[in-house]
Amino acid sequence: xxxxxxxxxPLSVPxxxxxxxxxxxxxxxxxxxxxxxxxxxxxPELLMYTYSSGNKEDGRFTAQVDKSSxxxxxxxxxxxxxxxxTYLCATAPGSGTYKYIFGTGTRLKVLA
Amino acid sequence: xVKVTQSSRYLVKRTGEKVFLECVQDMDHExxxxxxxxxxxxxxxIYFSYDVKxxxxxxxxxxxxxxxxxxxxxxxxxESASTNQTSMYxxxxxxxxxxxxxxxxxxxxx
Numbered sequence: 338x339x340x341x342x343x344x345x346x347p348l349s350v351p352x353x354x355x356x357x358x359x360x361x362x363x364x365x366x367x368x369x370x371x372x373x374x375x376x377x378x379x380x381p382e383l384l385m386y387t388y389s390s391g392n393k394e395d396g397r398f399t400a401q402v403d404k405s406s407x408x409x410x411x412x413x414x415x416x417x418x419x420x421x422x423t424y425l426c427a428t429a430p431g432s433g434t435y436k437y438i439f440g441t442g443t444r445l446k447v448l449a
Numbered sequence: 450x451v452k453v454t455q456s457s458r459y460l461v462k463r464t465g466e467k468v469f470l471e472c473v474q475d476m477d478h479e480x481x482x483x484x485x486x487x488x489x490x491x492x493x494x495i496y497f498s499y500d501v502k503x504x505x506x507x508x509x510x511x512x513x514x515x516x517x518x519x520x521x522x523x524x525x526x527x528e529s530a531s532t533n534q535t536s537m538y539x540x541x542x543x544x545x546x547x548x549x550x551x552x553x554x555x556x557x558x559x
Contacts, residue, residue, distance in 0.1 A: 345489075369546045371546075371547065371548075373550075378553070378555070379552055379553065380453075380539055380550035380551050380552045380553045381492075381539070381550045382550070383547055383548070383549060383550075386546065386547050425491075425492070427548075429546055436494065436497070436507070437492075437494075437548060439491050439492040440491065441489065441490070441491035442491065
């Protein structure tokens with residue numbers, strides 16, 4: 338079993354839809370959770386990061402962590418064609434290492 | 450804004466050549482990382498460095514080495530390039546946990 342699982346997609350939605358992107362992880366020691374957006378042939382761009390459980394909102398993006406079910410989500414409201422990209426989740430233990438575990442990414446297409 | 454730059458966007462090398470990939474960050478970050486990214490395999494850590502002249506192996510260090518002589522610069526070296534090292538190479542830096550990535554180098558080994 339991979340430490341972080343992510344559905345590869347592609348996920349196609351109409352413009353304006355609410356998008357839900359999800360990851361599951363296996364190690365309860367993970368404390369930090371990140372979401373990256375990666376456009377084709379570019380490096381990943383950090384979108385949001387959260388520590389432990391709870392929600393974090395930034396504009397149209399909301400990151401949610403449920404440590405009891407080991408489930409992390411990214412919601413995109415009012416999705417735009419410019420949101421079309423691959424979204425990577427990543428986790429890291431709370432201390433002692435900077436080694437991240439990345440999901441393989443979900444490809445999102447927002448159709449105009 | 451954090452800026453991580455990589456020396457080349459695209460590189461084509463021949464089998465057996467020694468290849469140098471350079472990465473520079475401008476935020477005085479302690480930690481720097483080299484990953485490769487392949488379809489279906491995601492990001493895999495090759496090496497990371499938590500201080501000048503310090504390095505640790507990641508998950509796939511075979512065939513690679515690194516050098517960190519200055520805090521802002523982290524180099525990845527392919528000692529003898531092989532076709533299975535054709536990939537997208539990504540450098541990242543971080544102070545604590547948030548990693549910031551460079552634009553990537555797409556390396557093709559023929």
